[in-house]
Amino acid sequence: MIEATNGPVRPEVGDDTVRIVSIGGIGEIGKNCTVLEYGDDAIVIDCGLTFPDADMFGVDLVIPNFAYLREIRHKLRGFVITHGHEDHIGALPYALREFKVPIYGSRLTLGLIGVKLDEAGLGDGELHVIAEHESVTLGAFECEFFRVCHSIPDAMGIAIHTPIGTIVHTGDFKLDHTPVDGIPSDFQTLGRLGSDGVLLLMSDSTYADQPGYTPSEAVITETFDKIFADAPGRIIVATFSSLISRVQQVIDAAHFYGRHVCFVGRSMERNVRVAGDLGYLRIPDEKMVIAPEDLKKYQADDLTIICTGSQGEPRSALVRIANRDHRFIDLIPDDTVIVSATAIPGNEEAVNRTIDRLGRQGARVLYERICPVHVSGHASQEELKFILNTLRPKFFMPVHGEYRHLDAHRQLAVAVGVDEEQILVSESGSIVDLSDNELGVVGSTDVSNVFVDGLTIGGDGGFTLRDRRHLSEDGVVVAVVNVDRHTGKCLTEPDIISRGFVYAPEADALLARACDAVRTAIEDGDHPDPDPEYLQNKIRNTLGRQLFRETRRRPVILPIVTEV
Numbered sequence: 001m002i003e004a005t006n007g008p009v010r011p012e013v014g015d016d017t018v019r020i021v022s023i024g025g026i027g028e029i030g031k032n033c034t035v036l037e038y039g040d041d042a043i044v045i046d047c048g049l050t051f052p053d054a055d056m057f058g059v060d061l062v063i064p065n066f067a068y069l070r071e072i073r074h075k076l077r078g079f080v081i082t083h084g085h086e087d088h089i090g091a092l093p094y095a096l097r098e099f100k101v102p103i104y105g106s107r108l109t110l111g112l113i114g115v116k117l118d119e120a121g122l123g124d125g126e127l128h129v130i131a132e133h134e135s136v137t138l139g140a141f142e143c144e145f146f147r148v149c150h151s152i153p154d155a156m157g158i159a160i161h162t163p164i165g166t167i168v169h170t171g172d173f174k175l176d177h178t179p180v181d182g183i184p185s186d187f188q189t190l191g192r193l194g195s196d197g198v199l200l201l202m203s204d205s206t207y208a209d210q211p212g213y214t215p216s217e218a219v220i221t222e223t224f225d226k227i228f229a230d231a232p233g234r235i236i237v238a239t240f241s242s243l244i245s246r247v248q249q250v251i252d253a254a255h256f257y258g259r260h261v262c263f264v265g266r267s268m269e270r271n272v273r274v275a276g277d278l279g280y281l282r283i284p285d286e287k288m289v290i291a292p293e294d295l296k297k298y299q300a301d302d303l304t305i306i307c308t309g310s311q312g313e314p315r316s317a318l319v320r321i322a323n324r325d326h327r328f329i330d331l332i333p334d335d336t337v338i339v340s341a342t343a344i345p346g347n348e349e350a351v352n353r354t355i356d357r358l359g360r361q362g363a364r365v366l367y368e369r370i371c372p373v374h375v376s377g378h379a380s381q382e383e384l385k386f387i388l389n390t391l392r393p394k395f396f397m398p399v400h401g402e403y404r405h406l407d408a409h410r411q412l413a414v415a416v417g418v419d420e421e422q423i424l425v426s427e428s429g430s431i432v433d434l435s436d437n438e439l440g441v442v443g444s445t446d447v448s449n450v451f452v453d454g455l456t457i458g459g460d461g462g463f464t465l466r467d468r469r470h471l472s473e474d475g476v477v478v479a480v481v482n483v484d485r486h487t488g489k490c491l492t493e494p495d496i497i498s499r500g501f502v503y504a505p506e507a508d509a510l511l512a513r514a515c516d517a518v519r520t521a522i523e524d525g526d527h528p529d530p531d532p533e534y535l536q537n538k539i540r541n542t543l544g545r546q547l548f549r550e551t552r553r554r555p556v557i558l559p560i561v562t563e564v
Contacts, residue, residue: 013037013433018162020202020397020432023447024048024064027403027427029206029345030087033064034169034399035072038162041139042075045158045169046082049090049452051311051344061452063091066098068445073099077138081105082171083155084112085242093120094452102126104136104143106154111274112242132156132186146189148173151217151243151377153181153280159189164436165199168391172204172400174379175386178218180245181280187390194391200434201393205401207378208409214383215375217245220340223372224253233300233334235259236363238310238318239341239374241267244275246340246374247306248282254304255284262290264329265308265317272306292328300332310341312350319350322357331361339367340374345402381412388416395439396423397432475500476556477547479518479539485563488535494518496543501555510550517546532561 013019018038025032030050036043050062069076078101082088089109093116096103103113103125110127117125130136135144142161149155150172160167175185207214228235235254239246247268254261261283263269275281283289295303309318318339320326331337337358343351358365368374379387388396396418398409406425414420424439426432429447433440480495496511496518521542522535539559548554 013039016164016435018164018167018434020434021068021445022399022426022428022430022432023066023068023445024050024428025087025400026430027401027406029402031062031064031091031428032088032400033091034202035068036141036160036162036167037072037075038140038164040075041077041141042072043077043138043141043143043160044069044079044095046088046171047079047091047095048085048087050087051313051347061090063094063450063452065447065450066095067447069095069099071445075139076101077141078102078104078136080136080138080143080158081109081113082158082169083150083152084109085150085152085172085240088172089113089116093117093122096122096125100126102128104128104130104138106130106132106145106156108152108154108244108275108278108280109156111278112271115270115274130156133189135161144189146186147183148185149176149179149183149377150174151240151245153183153244153275157186159193162199164434165394166193166197167200167202167434168193168198168393169202169399170204170387172206172378174207174214174377175383176214176216178216180217180221180248190387190390198391198393199436200395200397200439201388201391202397202399203384203387203409204378205384205398205405205409207376207380208384208398208401208405208412210376210380212380212382214378214380215372217249217375219372219375220246220249221252224249225256227336227338227366227371227373228253228257228259228304231301231334231336233332233336234303234305235336235338236305236307236318236321236329237338237340238307238316239339240310241265241271241308243341244271244281247272247275250304250306250340251281251283255288259302259304260288260290260298262292262295262303262305263307264292264305268306268308268317295328300334305329309354310339310351311344311347312352312354314350318358319354322354322361324361331358331363333362335363337363337365338373339365342368342374342376381408384409384412385416388413388418393418394422395434397426397439398423403427475502475553476558477501477514477543478558478560479514479543480560480562481518481522481535481539482562482564483522483535488522490519490522491564494522498555501547501553502551510547513550514543514546517542532563535559535561 021035023033032046032048034045107129130145132147144159145156148157157170237250263272307317309316321329396413398406429444430441431443433442478497482491494515536559540557543557
C-alpha cells in the first residue's frame with residue numbers, strides 16, 4: 001500500500017501528471033470536494049458541506065477550506081457535480097462568491113443547486129445540464145457522465161479522460177436492480193470503460209465495511225405498504241429533504257391508501273417543488289397535497305406528513321414536534337412516526353433524544369434498528385468488488401468515508417487482485433500526483449474546518465469554540481464594580497451575577513463571599529490613580545481563585561469596571 005505521508009506544501013506539477021487534491025470527503029463523512037489539475041487546467045468534483053459535531057457549539061454548517069482553490073483560481077474551468085445531496089452541493093453558494101466558474105451536472109442536481117444559489121443572492125449561476133452518455137470538455141479534461149443508482153434521482157458517476165489516461169469517479173452509488181425510478185446503473189458504460197482501460201478508480205467507500213449487498217429501495221416500498229395498511233392514525237415520515245426517491249415512496253403509499261399528504265419543513269417544501277417541476281417527483285392527484293395550516297380540517301387516519309428532522313437538527317420540523325413547539329402539529333394518540341434515515345456519525349445522540357421525546361408523547365416510533373424503514377444509498381462489499389472487477393483499474397484510491405471505510409475498501413481491492421503497491425489510502429489535504437506509472441503523495445494543503453455561524457463565515461474557530469465549550473461546562477460570572485476614579489475605592493457594593501455556574505439555592509451565600517473578596521481586593525490595593533485594565537485583571541484573578549477554592553470549577557469571569 002502507498003503510504004500517505006506529507007511532503008512539501010504545493011510542489012510544482014510535473015509534466016504528464018494529474019494532480020489530485022481532496023479538500024474534503026476523505027477520512028471524514030461529508031464535505032466532499034476534490035480538485036483535479038493538469039497543466040494550466042483544473043476542475044472540481046463536488047463541493048459539499050457537513051453538519052457540526054456535538055462539541056461545535058453554535059456552528060450551523062462546516063464547509064471545505066478553499067485555500068487551495070484560491071492558489072489555482074486562474075486554472076479553474078468548472079465544478080462537476082455527481083448528485084444533489086447536501087454533502088456534495090451544499091458549499092457551492094459559498095464557493096461561487098469567490099470563484100465565478102460554470103457548474104456542470106444532471107438536470108435535477110442543477111435544479112436543486114439553482115434554488116440554493118438564488119436563495120444566496122447569486123442568481124442562477126452558470127449552470128450546464130449534462131445528460132447521461134454526454135461529455136463536456138473542460139481544458140485538458142473530458143468529463144463523461146454515466147448513470148448510477150443512489151438515494152436521489154439523476155445521480156452520476158464521471159469518467160474523466162485526461163492526456164495520461166482515464167480516471168473514473170463513481171460518486172455515491174449502489175447497484176440497485178429495482179430502483180424506485182426504474183432506471184438502473186449504466187453497466188454497459190462501466191464495462192466499456194473497463195475494456196478501454198482505467199488508469200485510476202476513485203470509488204465511494206461509505207459502506208465498505210458492510211458485507212454482502214445493500215438492499216434495494218424496493219424493500220422500503222414493502223415496509224411502507226405494511227405500515228400504511230395497519231396505522232390507525234396519522235403517519236409522520238421524517239427523512240432527508242433531498243431523498244426524493246423516499247418521498248416518492250411515501251406519496252405512492254399515501255395515494256394507494258387514500259391519504260392526503262402534507263410537506264413540512266422549508267427545505268422539504270423547496271426540494272419537493274423543484275423535483276416536481278422537473279418531473280422527478282410524481283404526485284398522482286394534486287388534490288391529495290394539503291398545506292400545514294389545513295391539517296386540523298382532516299381526520300387523523302386521512303393524513304400523511306412528510307417532514308425534515310431525521311438527523312435531530314434543532315430547528316427541524318420533527319424536533320419541533322418532539323419538543324411540542326411546532327405551529328401546526330401536536331402529537332396525538334395513534335400517531336405513527338417513521339424516521340426513514342440513518343443517523344450521520346455525530347448525530348446519534350440528537351436522533352435518539354428526538355425518538356425518546358416522541359415516544360414519551362405516546363407516538364409509535366419506527367426507525368431503522370427495529371424496522372426496515374431505511375436502506376442506504378451506498379454500495380456494500382460485494383457491489384464494490386463488482387466495480388473493481390469490472391473497471392480493473394491500474395491504480396485505486398478509495399474516497400468518501402472515514403479511515404476505517406477507506407481501509408476496508410483497500411482490503412477489498414487487494415482481495416480481487418489489485419496490486420497493493422498501487423493502492424493509495426489518502427487523507428483530506430494530501431496532494432497526490434498521478435502519472436502513467438506512479439501514484440503518490442507529494443505534499444499537503446490546509447484543509448482546516450471553515451465554520452458557518454449564522455451570517456458569519458470563519459476559519460477553524462478554535463478560540464471561539466473553546467470559549468463556547470467553557471461556557472457550556474462551567475458557566476459565566478459577571479462582576480460589575482463602580483470605583484472612584486481618583487481613589488480607586490468602591491463607591492457601591494460589587495454586583496456579581498452568575499449564569500450556568502452554581503445551583504440557585506447555593507448561589508446567594510457563595511456570591512456574597514465572592515463579593516466580599518472582590519471588595520477587599522480593591523480596597524486593599526495601593527492604586528491612587530487606578531487603571532481599569534489593572535482592576536479588571538485583579539477582579540478576574542481574585543474571583544477565579546475564590547470560586548475554584550469553593551467549587552473546584554473555573555467559570556468564564558467577565559469583570560466590568562466603571563469609573564465615576
